[in-house]
Amino acid sequence: MTIKTINDLKNNGFTVLKSFISKKTIFDLIYGYEQNLDYCLNKFIKSKPLPNNIDKKYKLLNKLDKNLKSRSYDLSKFHPTLLRLATDKKVEKIINSIFKETFFVDYPQIRIDDNKNSFLLPMHQEIYGQMSKNLLTMWCPLTNVSKFNGTLNLIPGSHKNGKLKHQFYNIKGKKYHGIQKEFLENKKIVSLKLKAGDAVLFDPYLIHGSGKNNSNKIRWTFVSRYNAISGIDYLNRKKTKIRIKQN
Ligand SMILES: O=C(O)CCC(=O)C(=O)O
Ligand SMILES: [Fe+2]
Structure with a gap:
């Protein structure tokens, strides 16, 4: 498995680990978020029962109080279930087998993408900001x-x-860092078809972005980043900031 993983990463810039995350872990992550939503919804709804699934709860909170929905989202990345998955032994083992050196875990997060498509990331390379x-x-x-x-x-x-020129794009009133359009000309974009629990590991220079959700179900996604120590300029150059500048 590791040889295939390493070859895929080298040749394609990404690798897919089928059924990498257990059903229980997925349940725990979603349930953790659901409790966060329940707490917020209970501020508005005292008497009637809450909706019976997390998608409905998220959409309801969004309708009742967009700002509170955003705040509950801001907190979601600190939930123990996310930190646990980001630092899971199985994850640590595979990252170790690729890096073979000390690394740091950063930016565990959950993405919530419904068919409003309000948070789509343009095609970009991950390297900036890491x-x-x-x-x-x-x-x-x-x-x-x-x-x-x-x-x-x-x-x-x-x-x-390698590293390609990016710029800021204004999408739905938000500023997003994306690759300059010229690098996308005549390129074939692949949309990954995966099952819940599969995992993708990818290279910091791989061009990637968000695909539109056309369904009425939310796409729930977990993402985290692993930074190998030898590539951290913050430890080598006095004037360098901890994160690679977005420019
Ligand atoms: O899930 C997505 O839509 C893309 C996620 C992504 O590229 C990122 O979080 O950097
Ligand atoms: Fe990304």
């Missing part, structure tokens, strides 16, 4: 994903061109 040039991102769908209901879009092999 700590190490030797970086791996772990991207795990918690629901089944496809081109139809939104997924990770990527250009296989695109990591081989």
Whole structure:
């Protein structure tokens, strides 16, 4: 498995680990978020029962109080279930087998993508804003994903061109860092079709972004980043900030 993983990463810039996350872990992550939503919804709804699934709860909170929905989201990355998965023994083992050196865990998060498509990331390279040039991102769908209901879009092999020029794009009133359009010309974008619990590990220079969700179910995704110590300029250059600048 590790040889295939390493070859895939080298040749394609990403690798898929089938059924990497257990059903129990997925349940715990979603349930942790659901309790966060329940707490917020209970501020508004005292008498009637809450909706019977997490998608409905998220949408209801969004309708009742967008700001509170955003605040509950801000807190979600600190939930123990996310920190536990990000530092899971199995995850640590595979990252160790690739890096073979000390690394740091950063930015565990849950993504929530519904068909409003308000948070789609344009095609980008992960490297900007991270700590190490030797970086791996772990991207795990918690629901089944496809081109139809939104997924990770990527250009296989695109990591081989190294760091490419980015710019800021204004999308739905928000500023997003994305690759300059010229690098996407005549490139074939692949939309990964995966099952809940599969995991993708990818290279910091792989061009990737968000696929649109056209379904009425939310796409729930877990993401975390692993920074190998040898690629961290913060330890080598006095004037360098901890994160690689977005420019
Ligand atoms: O899940 C997605 O839509 C893309 C996630 C991504 O590229 C990121 O979080 O950096
Ligand atoms: Fe990304």
